Amino acid sequence: HRMTRPWCLPPVLARRALVAAVGSLLLPRPLRAEEVPVPLDLQAELLDKVAGYDRNFAARAAGEARVLLVTRNGDPDSARAASHLTSTLGRLGQLGGVRASVSAAALSSPAALRSLVTEQRLAVVYLMPGLAEAAEPIAAALVGADILTVAVEPRLVARGTVLGFDLVSGKPKLLCHLGQARRQNVLFKAEILKLMKVYE
DSSP states (O other), X not given: OBOOOOOOOOXXXXXXXXXXXXXXXXXXXXXXXXXXXXXXXXXXXXXXXXXXXXXXXXXXXXXXXXXXXXXOTTOHHHHHHHHHHXXXXXHHOEETTEEEEEEEEEOOOHHXXXXXXXXXXXXXXXXXXXXXXXXXXXXXXXXXXXXXXXXXXXXXXXXXXXXXXXXXXXXXXXXXXXXXXXXXXXXXXXXXXXXXXXXX
8 A cells, every 4th residue: 555644634623623532532442442543423524525525426326325334233332333423424414415314234244235235225335343354245245336335443444445534643544445446436536535545
């Protein structure tokens, strides 16, 4: 992979990041550990903005950006993250300028997830904590699908999730698996790609 400079947020978002970071100290330990360095509220705000830089997002959403939060069955931390993001994304009400709706489901199999992407005409699949071991099989199952995959945990991007969030020198950093993005019909504009840490 290649490294790019850390993304410096505009002052307003930087202040929000600070507030969110302080708020994250109150989260249960699993969601403030190193596995999830960027607070969920800030992740939602960043996803809203980044979605607008995907040239295919509006067509994929077709008037309503359907977001599926995928949890690990029986994992309370995964379920808690999904509940938090359901509320946060619900308050935002949109992604990339498109009206958004949110649902959640436990992962049964990568093949079943691929079927859901098609049947429900999903725009975003958001992987909750606890799915690191499933990330590569999910990526393989979604080759050829038209879907933006996002991970709460940044380590999943190296395993084939298209978009993730990390902290670099205390600042939010966007992560992108560019090869998988192409395989899932996600086409980010050059101006956002230059702000990302890119994996091939």
